[in-house]
Amino acid sequence: MSNCFEIKCSSSKSLARSGVLHTAHVDVVTPFFMPVATKGAVKFVTHPQLQKEMNVECLISNAFINYLKPGLSLIEKAGGLHKFVSWDKALFTDSGGFQLILDQFIHKVTDKGVYFKNPFDKSIELVTPAKATLIQNSLGSDVAMCLDHQPLFGKSRVDYLDSAIRTIEWAQECKKAHEENEGKLNKKQLLFGIAQGGVHKDIRCKCALALHKVGFDAVALGGFGIGEAQVDMYSIIKEVKKVLPENNATYIMGIGSPIEILNAVENGADMFDSAYPTRMARHGLIFTHNGQIKIERAFHKDFFIPLDEECDCFVCKNYTRAYLHHLFKTHEQNGLMLLSYHNTYFITNLMKEIRVAINENRFEKFKSDFEKKYSKKDN
Numbered sequence: 001m002s003n004c005f006e007i008k009c010s011s012s013k014s015l016a017r018s019g020v021l022h023t024a025h026v027d028v029v030t031p032f033f034m035p036v037a038t039k040g041a042v043k044f045v046t047h048p049q050l051q052k053e054m055n056v057e058c059l060i061s062n063a064f065i066n067y068l069k070p071g072l073s074l075i076e077k078a079g080g081l082h083k084f085v086s087w088d089k090a091l092f093t094d095s096g097g098f099q100l101i102l103d104q105f106i107h108k109v110t111d112k113g114v115y116f117k118n119p120f121d122k123s124i125e126l127v128t129p130a131k132a133t134l135i136q137n138s139l140g141s142d143v144a145m146c147l148d149h150q151p152l153f154g155k156s157r158v159d160y161l162d163s164a165i166r167t168i169e170w171a172q173e174c175k176k177a178h179e180e181n182e183g184k185l186n187k188k189q190l191l192f193g194i195a196q197g198g199v200h201k202d203i204r205c206k207c208a209l210a211l212h213k214v215g216f217d218a219v220a221l222g223g224f225g226i227g228e229a230q231v232d233m234y235s236i237i238k239e240v241k242k243v244l245p246e247n248n249a250t251y252i253m254g255i256g257s258p259i260e261i262l263n264a265v266e267n268g269a270d271m272f273d274s275a276y277p278t279r280m281a282r283h284g285l286i287f288t289h290n291g292q293i294k295i296e297r298a299f300h301k302d303f304f305i306p307l308d309e310e311c312d313c314f315v316c317k318n319y320t321r322a323y324l325h326h327l328f329k330t331h332e333q334n335g336l337m338l339l340s341y342h343n344t345y346f347i348t349n350l351m352k353e354i355r356v357a358i359n360e361n362r363f364e365k366f367k368s369d370f371e372k373k374y375s376k377k378d379n
């Protein structure tokens with residue numbers, strides 16, 4: 001384990017902690033949330049808005065999608081993924097991730113690797129662990145993620161065990177390739193392993209420990225957010241943390257709802273990514289301090305208040321629910337932009353509030369106050 005992560009403050013009442021992830025481009029304060037820029041862009045939100053207005057310090061992009069289009073040679077010509085997408089803060093790349101469980105992308109998985117369907121020309125391509133690593137080395141991201149095998153939710157214990165074993169074998173190959181390529185474009189590129197095992201505590205813990213022994217910069221937890229009970233996820237995080245060193249930067253992949261983030265943080269999680277906030281916004285589901293609202297409801301038609309009276313984003317400062325309801329109902333794209341901005345701002349600001357609360361040793365109170373208000377129904 002490298003010393004890429006430092007714990008700054010630990011709560012005296014829970015496993016919550018704040019810290020810093022040191023990356024080649026920037027130090028990122030934790031806990032943090034990464035908006036998802038699968039193709040190099042966060043849907044309906046621009047990079048200057050993220051960097052300058054929201055202080056987002058880290059994004060995650062999908063290595064395989066970038067590899068297909070615009071392709072590695074173009075991105076290398078641009079000087080790497082950071083330069084190509086005009087992002088100078090931290091950048092994670094996931095090698096397959098969520099796409100691995102989508103029929104649209106996956107053809108089959110064997111011990112050699114993943115046979116992907118190219119959605120652009122329908123060809124089939126084998127991505128081995130070494131290839132997934134080389135792609136990320138060429139993109140020059142700050143954190144590369146190992147190729148992992150995530151079974152569909154609800155598979156049998158044997159399937160989860162098989163996928164965990166395969167994930168460990170692939171991770172060893174990723175580590176070897178990463179060392180051979182010496183980071184290629186980004187000499188300080190970190191490499192994280194991904195523990196699988198569904199909600200089976202013993203499989204998760206064994207997988208996490210085996211990955212730790214391989215020697216990654218951190219061991220992340222993948223395969224959540226696809227149908228498991230939330231309580232199972234929190235207890236898995238807690239159990240896995242027991243077998244890993246305290247200073248393992250604990251990245252919970254695919255989690256992005258306020259309540260899930262708060263509970264994961266309480267159990268010692270440090271970083272998150274999800275398309276959830278922007279996807280919800282495009283469906284008109286808006287985060288507010290008084291619970292989630294559905295902007296399409298007739299109730300908001302002549303409601304001349306901001307989306308969230310406690311939010312100080314430019315959308316809440318300048319526009320009313322009535323106007324945003326009108327834009328949403330008339331399918332005006334500008335509405336999707338404003339709603340996506342607010343949800344991304346909300347979750348980024350929540351992370352800031354979480355960090356401050358941990359640093360002031362009042363996280364648990366902050367969490368229960370937030371949850372009480374957020375659980376209000378009928379908005």
Ligand SMILES: [Zn+2]
Nearest residue numbers: 311313316342
């Ligand atoms: Zn707002």
